[in-house]
Every structure is written in C-alpha cells, then in structure tokens.
Amino acid sequence: MKLLRLLALAALLPSQVLHATSNTPAPPQKVKLQLVTDQVLSPVAMAVPGDGSNRQFVCQKEGRVWIIRNGKLQPQPFLDVSAEMVKINPGYDERGLLGIAFHPRFKSNGKFYLYYSVPSSTKGSNHKSLVAEYKVSSANPDLADKDSKRTVMEIEQPESNHNGGDLAFGPDNYLYISLGDGGGAGDRHGATGNGQNMDTWLGKILRIDVNGTPYSVPKDNPFVNKPGIKPEIWAYGLRNAWRMSFDKGTKRLFAGDVGQNKYEEVDIITKGGNYGWRIMEGYHGFRESEGxxxxxxxPIHEYDHDQGISITGGYVYRGNAIPALRGQYVFGDYNGKSWTLVPAGAKWTGQELELVGKPANMQILSWGQDEAGELYVLVSIPAGANPKGAVYKLVKA
Ligand SMILES: [Ca+2]
Incomplete structure (x- = not known):
C-alpha cells in the first residue's frame, strides 16, 4: 500500500503537488477574548453613537438597551421596550429587540433607531417588525426619552422566524434594514417565495431616508418608480441576513445570509443585486429551475453544515490592537466557531480564527465594533435554566 501511494505521488505533475500544498488549511489565527460583561442576557446587537463618548450600546433580545462606558456595563438600561414587544420564549426565539443604529448626526440631534418585534392584529401575521426612532434624554446622555418614540416602518411577519433585524447607516447617511424571507422553511410564502418577490419587503435589504415623514425613499434607490416593486428595496434574494455591517475602510456592505439546511454564506451587498434565494442556497441550486x-x-464565501449551523455576520477589522487582522472580514457561526476572510478574487479565502479563552458551548449571536474599530463578540452561554449572555473584546493573543 505504502509503495503504491508513493508511486501515485510520483506520478503527480509538480503543479498538482503545488496545488495540493496550497489547499492544506493554514493554521488558525488566534485572538484572545477579554470579558467586558457577562450580565446582559441574549446580546444580539451593538452600535456606537459616534460622539466620542467611548460608549457601546448593546441590545438585549428581551427588550433592553444597555450601555458599556469605558469598558464597564452601566447599571441602568438606556431604554426598555420589553412591555411593547411580543412575549419572547425563554428558550429559542428569533423575535425580540434585534437591531440598533445611531443617526449619523446623533451628536447634534440625539436620534437613534431600534428594530423590535411587536404584536400584530393583522390576519395571517405572527407579529410585526417595528423600526422606531427615539431620542436621547436632554437631561441625561445615558437615558433615552421613551416619549420621543416615532414609528418609522412596520413590517408584517407571517412567522416567528427569519426576521433579519439589523440596522446600519451607510456612508450615504441612509438607513439600511435587513429583513428575512418571512420564515417557515424553504421560503414557502407566495407563489415564488418572498426572496424573489419584488412586491414585498421580506427577503430584502432596504434603504430609506429617516429624515422623511415617517421616512422617504432615496431617489437613487434601484427600483424607484418601477410598477409592482417596493421602492425601498436595495438588494434582494436574501433568506435571512441576520447581521450586516459596513466596512469602515472600503465602505462596502457585508452580510451573513443564513442558509436553509446546507450552506451558510457571506455576501457583499450592491445596489439592486439579486443574491439568489430561493433559487440558490450558497453556490448550489435550491429551486434552480425558477430563475x-x-x-x-x-456569495464571496460559503461553508456547509459540517462546519456550522447558522452564520453570524461580523465586521472587517479596522482596529489597531490586532495588526495581523487588519482588512480581514471576521465572522462566526451560532455553533461558536469563527473565521476570517481575505480578498482573493470573486471567492474570498477563509481561515479559522481561534478565540482563545472562549467558554465551552458558547453561541455566537452577534459582533460589534467600537469607534476605534476594535471588535467584540456577543455570545450566549447555555446553562440549563440559567443561561448567560456575554460581551467579549477581541485582543491580541
Ligand atoms: Ca445567496
């Protein structure tokens, strides 16, 4: 057997040998996790106000926004919207307070935006996704003014799952909103599913101007004045772009789109782009005959369900603490694994990222980025009836 294998190797052309060598996975890069807090249950989103206050605002899925100031969790929540929300199942639930973004002029106007799940009385709806505007209290920068609430958008949701829910202001100062395909499985709603149905907001990334009443549609959105198409649509064919982010360097929008049963993917979102769902799942046909x-x-990258179960999109690292990581897209999976991507043509190259000091069984819910560009991972740590949530800063290993 040994001899046969040697002969087989000898028969390979030098180029094939080289190819085989370059396919050998690179050893994982390492970063260390530095605990910031383990007192926020289900931390699913983080945003910074851009006011130089060195604060990070963290959404707890159950309905509270918490402030981390100079690395310390503040004892009082910034805002609590839990009373307005649907009742969140203590076990698994994809509904909740899922997204936060600060107005690009927050420092002067005090406005910020939340995405959360509220009850709906519409027949056929499980709940509504609400995008609401709030203002900070004029008396206390660490408190929101609850009475300042203004409804920006309401989106009916036919099922409890696949709600997207991320909010991010682009370099153009418009608000981008990620919305899942309406849930269930296989994008089962309507004749063609929602991802490819241009008359629904579901399965899309939207782009709106929050300075309208209640908002306005930017004139250069790709589908403005097209009959039967919702003009808020920026990109479509997404199954559940759970987390997305703008790269502080290139200004490109990255999204982690959660797959059905086989493939998780990373997309660079461009104006008017069709990201394939439910025709494709990653690089593979799902209902290939439909389009x-x-x-x-x-996608620029996919991985299969041998590696993970549900992608948690992250950020391109633009900080200073970990020079080796600069320019790499850092992301993870609900199963606790994490990776980075570096540009390599249409398909980017993936490499495992080892998080030194991570708790066993941790689930990656989200990622965050502070004003200096340093990264955080937001996790859940299951422990029977007493699960914990934690926020860790990524530091040099
Ligand atoms: Ca896709």
Missing part, C-alpha cells in the same frame, strides 16, 4: 442563475450575485 436564471447567470443574473444572480454569488
């Missing part, structure tokens, strides 16, 4: 594959934008 023209050549018109779809492929």
């Amino acid at each position: 023209d594959k050549t018109k779809l934008i492929e």
Whole structure:
C-alpha cells in the first residue's frame, strides 16, 4: 500500500503537488477574548453613537438597551421596550429587540433607531417588525426619552422566524434594514417565495431616508418608480441576513445570509443585486429551475453544515490592537466557531480564527465594533435554566 501511494505521488505533475500544498488549511489565527460583561442576557446587537463618548450600546433580545462606558456595563438600561414587544420564549426565539443604529448626526440631534418585534392584529401575521426612532434624554446622555418614540416602518411577519433585524447607516447617511424571507422553511410564502418577490419587503435589504415623514425613499434607490416593486428595496434574494455591517475602510456592505439546511454564506451587498434565494442556497441550486442563475450575485464565501449551523455576520477589522487582522472580514457561526476572510478574487479565502479563552458551548449571536474599530463578540452561554449572555473584546493573543 505504502509503495503504491508513493508511486501515485510520483506520478503527480509538480503543479498538482503545488496545488495540493496550497489547499492544506493554514493554521488558525488566534485572538484572545477579554470579558467586558457577562450580565446582559441574549446580546444580539451593538452600535456606537459616534460622539466620542467611548460608549457601546448593546441590545438585549428581551427588550433592553444597555450601555458599556469605558469598558464597564452601566447599571441602568438606556431604554426598555420589553412591555411593547411580543412575549419572547425563554428558550429559542428569533423575535425580540434585534437591531440598533445611531443617526449619523446623533451628536447634534440625539436620534437613534431600534428594530423590535411587536404584536400584530393583522390576519395571517405572527407579529410585526417595528423600526422606531427615539431620542436621547436632554437631561441625561445615558437615558433615552421613551416619549420621543416615532414609528418609522412596520413590517408584517407571517412567522416567528427569519426576521433579519439589523440596522446600519451607510456612508450615504441612509438607513439600511435587513429583513428575512418571512420564515417557515424553504421560503414557502407566495407563489415564488418572498426572496424573489419584488412586491414585498421580506427577503430584502432596504434603504430609506429617516429624515422623511415617517421616512422617504432615496431617489437613487434601484427600483424607484418601477410598477409592482417596493421602492425601498436595495438588494434582494436574501433568506435571512441576520447581521450586516459596513466596512469602515472600503465602505462596502457585508452580510451573513443564513442558509436553509446546507450552506451558510457571506455576501457583499450592491445596489439592486439579486443574491439568489430561493433559487440558490450558497453556490448550489435550491429551486434552480425558477430563475436564471447567470443574473444572480454569488456569495464571496460559503461553508456547509459540517462546519456550522447558522452564520453570524461580523465586521472587517479596522482596529489597531490586532495588526495581523487588519482588512480581514471576521465572522462566526451560532455553533461558536469563527473565521476570517481575505480578498482573493470573486471567492474570498477563509481561515479559522481561534478565540482563545472562549467558554465551552458558547453561541455566537452577534459582533460589534467600537469607534476605534476594535471588535467584540456577543455570545450566549447555555446553562440549563440559567443561561448567560456575554460581551467579549477581541485582543491580541
Ligand atoms: Ca445567496
């Protein structure tokens, strides 16, 4: 056997040998996790106000916004919207307070935006996704003014799952909103599913101007004045872009789109782009006969369910603490694994990222970035009836 294998190796052309060598996975990069707090249950989103206050605002899925100031969790929540929300199941629930973003002029106007799940009385709806504007209290910068609430958008949700829920202001000062396909499985709502149905906000990334009443549609959105198409749509064919972020360097929008049963993917979101769902799942056909594959934008990366179960999109690292990580897209999976991507043509190259000091069984819910560009990972640590949530800062190993 040994001899046969040697002979087989000898028969390989030098180029094939080289190819085999370059396919050998690189050893994982390492970063260390530095605990910031383990007192926020289900931390699913983090945002910074851009006012130089060195504060990070963390959404607890159950309905509270918490402040981390100079690395310390503040004892009082910034805002509590739990009383307005649907009742969140203590076990698994994809509904809740899922997103936060600060107005680009927050420092002068005090406005910020939340995405959360509220009850709906509409027939066929499980709940509504609400995008609401609030203002900070004029008396206390660490408190929101609850009475300042203004409804920006309401989106009916046919099922409890696949709600997207991330909010981010782009370099153009418009608000981007990620919305899942409406849930269930296989994008089962309507004749073509929601991802490819342009008459619904579901399965999309939207782009709106929050300075309208209640908002306005930017004139350069890709589908403005197209009959039967919702003009708020920026990109479509997404199954559940749970977390997305703008790269502080290139200004590109990255999204982690959660897959069905086989493939998780990372997309760079461009104006008017069709990201394939439910025609494709990652690079693979799902209902391939339903569309023209050549018109779809492929992910820059996918991994299968041997590696993970549900992607948690992250950030391109633009900080200073970990020089080796600069320019790499850092992301993870609900199963606790994490990776980075570096540009390599249409398909980026993935490498495992080892999080030194991570608790066993940790689930990666989200990632965060502070004003200096340093990264955080937001996790849940299951422990029977007493699960914990934690926020860790990524530091040099
Ligand atoms: Ca896709």
